[in-house]
Amino acid sequence: MQIYKVGGAVRDRLLGKPVTDIDWVVVGATTEEMLAKGFRPVGADFPVFLHPKSGEEYALARTERKSGRGYGGFTFHASTEVTLEEDLIRRDLTINAMAEDDQQNLTDPYHGQRDLEARLLRHVSPAFAEDPLRVLRVARFAARYAGLGFTVAPETLELMRQLSESGELEALTAERSWKEISRALMEDQPQVFIEVLRECGALKVLMPEVDALFGVPQPEAHHPEIDTGVHTLSVLEQAAQHKQSLTVRWACLLHDLGKGLTPEEEWPRHIAHEHKGLKLIKAVNERFKAPKDCQELALLVGEYHTHGHRALELKPSTLLELLQSFDVYRRPQRFEEFIAACEMDARGRKGLEQRSYPQADYLRGAANAARTVAVQPLLEKGFKGPELGEAIKRERLKVLKTYKEKA
Numbered sequence: 001m002q003i004y005k006v007g008g009a010v011r012d013r014l015l016g017k018p019v020t021d022i023d024w025v026v027v028g029a030t031t032e033e034m035l036a037k038g039f040r041p042v043g044a045d046f047p048v049f050l051h052p053k054s055g056e057e058y059a060l061a062r063t064e065r066k067s068g069r070g071y072g073g074f075t076f077h078a079s080t081e082v083t084l085e086e087d088l089i090r091r092d093l094t095i096n097a098m099a100e101d102d103q104q105n106l107t108d109p110y111h112g113q114r115d116l117e118a119r120l121l122r123h124v125s126p127a128f129a130e131d132p133l134r135v136l137r138v139a140r141f142a143a144r145y146a147g148l149g150f151t152v153a154p155e156t157l158e159l160m161r162q163l164s165e166s167g168e169l170e171a172l173t174a175e176r177s178w179k180e181i182s183r184a185l186m187e188d189q190p191q192v193f194i195e196v197l198r199e200c201g202a203l204k205v206l207m208p209e210v211d212a213l214f215g216v217p218q219p220e221a222h223h224p225e226i227d228t229g230v231h232t233l234s235v236l237e238q239a240a241q242h243k244q245s246l247t248v249r250w251a252c253l254l255h256d257l258g259k260g261l262t263p264e265e266e267w268p269r270h271i272a273h274e275h276k277g278l279k280l281i282k283a284v285n286e287r288f289k290a291p292k293d294c295q296e297l298a299l300l301v302g303e304y305h306t307h308g309h310r311a312l313e314l315k316p317s318t319l320l321e322l323l324q325s326f327d328v329y330r331r332p333q334r335f336e337e338f339i340a341a342c343e344m345d346a347r348g349r350k351g352l353e354q355r356s357y358p359q360a361d362y363l364r365g366a367a368n369a370a371r372t373v374a375v376q377p378l379l380e381k382g383f384k385g386p387e388l389g390e391a392i393k394r395e396r397l398k399v400l401k402t403y404k405e406k407a
């Protein structure tokens with residue numbers, strides 16, 4: 001049997017990037033031979049094994065054919081007859097379809113190295129279309145390597161467009177899509193992921209609520225970039241530049257969905273977009289089964305981001321409501337993430353990227369002030385149950401009034 005390193009490990013070594021996990025392909029071996037060498041099969045009838053010591057994946061060279069809709073509809077053929085070239089041709093991109101032996105001799109039948117140099121994400125063959133998830137993968141790689149100058153080859157973009165129009169994307173499971181989306185959002189230029197999806201028509205299918213923001217104007221005084229879609233991309237770009245968490249990035253992407261619902265005659269104003277957007281945010285959250293912390297923050301940021309911007313003008317009672325909604329007493333981290341998302345929203349505007357955001361410290365200070373209210377003295381005064389709750393609120397309000405006066 002011959003063993004080769006394949007996929008991302010070869011690509012990233014040639015790009016001079018750190019290699020984290022290595023995939024191997026094994027040519028000329030049978031399942032029995034692999035088991036005899038101590039490899040552990042990953043599934044009952046899938047020709048992929050884990051190395052007994054390193055735990056890395058070793059796959060028997062195989063060909064694949066699509067036999068139905070979605071990801072389940074696959075038949076594969078692994079045998080000692082399948083060549084390395086046959087295994088490589090079923091892969092997504094030329095830069096992912098190179099193999100290397102233990103002497104670092106490269107097998108590159110589909111010119112991955114040439115495309116690495118040309119900074120092109122290009123599909124290997126029409127077999128690309130057999131897995132619609134690849135539309136998201138290509139957009140994710142575009143987000144990751146945009147800084148190196150990579151773009152999607154026009155013929156690959158065309159294929160992605162056809163796949164998006166074919167209805168195949170609807171067959172993707174929430175889990176597989178979320179895995180790609182969440183990884184893409186954590187790349188250096190997550191806005192490129194959204195741009196590429198939009199360009200090939202996949203955004204309209206996957207997140208029509210985000211797609212609908214493009215072409216929707218906002219008042220120029222607050223939004224020199226005017227277009228809501230462009231603004232959303234800038235907010236995401238800021239979030240990546242400030243190394244924000246996935247929860248914050250997800251909230252940034254969805255914070256303005258309500259603006260897509262404003263009737264044209266009301267443009268460029270978007271009255272109550274915060275509240276109107278909530279049902280859309282909920283729908284996107286559920287569509288991809290986003291983790292609970294992502295879902296929660298996206299909804300809170302959607303509802304309260306304008307409160308964040310107007311923090312210094314808020315009445316103490318409104319400020320208190322905001323702090324209560326976030327349960328800042330038990331969930332300090334979540335409030336920090338809200339502040340971060342608001343700040344990214346404020347900076348994700350043309351020419352305003354470097355602006356200061358005094359609201360952040362003001363909100364932090366307000367939360368700290370409200371936290372100073374101690375419960376014990378109120379208990380000692382005999383307050384219980386709902387009355388205790390009211391008494392705590394009254395005390396917090398007092399503290400916030402003083403805080404606002406002094407600020």
Ligand code: CTP
Nearest residue numbers: 007008009023090091092093096097131133134
């Ligand atoms: N692959 C593919 N189509 C997919 C998934 C994977 O063709 N839908 C192939 C590619 O050749 C890829 C390899 O399987 O390089 C390994 O896949 P994976 O580990 O998911 O990706 P990597 O390329 O290693 O990229 P990453 O750095 O994002 O992990």
